[in-house]
Amino acid sequence: MSYVEVDMERVLSNELSSHAGERVRMAGWMHRIRRLGSGIVFVHLRDRSGICQIVVEAPGVIASLDGLLAESVVEVEGTVVAEAQATGGYEIHEPSFTVLSAVTDALPFPINKPVINAHLDTFLDHAMIGLRAPVKQAVFKLSAAVAHAFRDVLDGKGFTEIATPKIIGSASESGANVFALDYFGKQAYLAQSPQFYKQIMVGVFERVYEVAPVFRAEPHQTVRHLNEYVSMDAEMGFIQDHTTVMTLLTEVIRGILDYIGSHCAQELVLLNVQMPLAPQEFPRIYFPEAQQWIFEHHGEDCRGEPDLAPQHEKWLGEWAKETFQSDFLFVTGYPMVKRPFYTAPNPDDTRYSNSFDLLFRGTELVTGGQRLNRFEDYARALEARGMTQEAVASYLETFRFGMPPHGGFAIGLERFIMQLVNLSNLRDAALFPRDMERIQP
């Protein structure tokens, strides 16, 4: 049995320098066609590696491009020539074209300009095409690199990747609303988090992670919420307390930043990314102390409130940057009343929890903490909240049969990208975002 070679002797636009003088075969989209007159046409060919320029001078070949609009797909055979005038130093001469797919209609909006001139709503209606724009590609290349680096760092620390179900039978977990669906006549729900399963799997592998979508039926309408987003979850056993998890998270974040710094130079430049300040140890502040600081420095008295408002997080983020030269800030010890039942309390003051949020440039990026690990503690926690054990019976079985002290966290991938790239809307960090109004495309 023989297979056709995947790359079929095709040369990519970023490989021209190693083929100078050769006759090569290329293929891609006509990103831009610049017809300078009867005598010369420049075609910018876009493939997965980038864009290169093809110079067309033969009248017959120029005629073969008549009527083709941007985004037409072509195969090109031509000679690689070193040319100082060309961006990148090389271009294709004496080409011949085979049209694989001709475009004759104008695009909904131009995608070959440095900036995309379309409202978010318009863009999303045509995301199928808009995503081809180099600036948009770069966002999702970065996104892929972040997810890759997340896996890479955790693989290196003995974690095992898992895939937990997104269709689940019971919906009692945290405060977030769930989407109900009909499952062969039974009531089922879309998972709002892999929380239960990743804890259960700590009992199997000690250390696990998952990169997968989660579903939130919250009716929110803001630039930093989606109803479906990618959660990068990790959970590990045999921790001291939540600070062990914070140390792990710090290493993960720094590992991700290192990775994209060394692998995504092109995207970072194109998107004008200011690399985050990420010191060896991220500064941390205890929840009630954060409220006290807000009261003293901004005059707003939120002391006693169970949570921080977005504005508070912004202030704290600015403070961390100025005081500690860090774009990241841990806020620890969120009140127990605001945390789900599986959260471990602070043993020294049980009003507060052994949990944390990580703020990235003043926006909540990660939630994590230590979980309860003894069955008796779960029984008490459920009772205190008026919940029944039956509702979470299979989850609880885990804790009857030996679970180590453990904890973990969940990073919102789109949030990470949004804050990294300084996007004004989380929807710009999702390929096909799902919000209250949008389920198409």
Added chain:
RNA sequence: GGGGUCGUGGUGUAGCUGGUCCAACACGCUGGCCUGUCACGCCGGAGACCACGGGUUCAAAUCCCGUCGAUCCCGCCA
């Protein structure tokens, strides 16, 4: 769930204290010119019943009401 703002050719905007707007500019599309452009340039052209419905007025893109759509903030969450 509560509140604010907006709705003008395919796209992005100007006009919006009513008449001079059968609507202007840029991108895109299109006809012509240009053999080194790379956000090419130059000269033309097509394309909008100014979201929809009603009202005020001699006169409405412009003022009022309603509907729909979009968007942002708060709450909730990552």
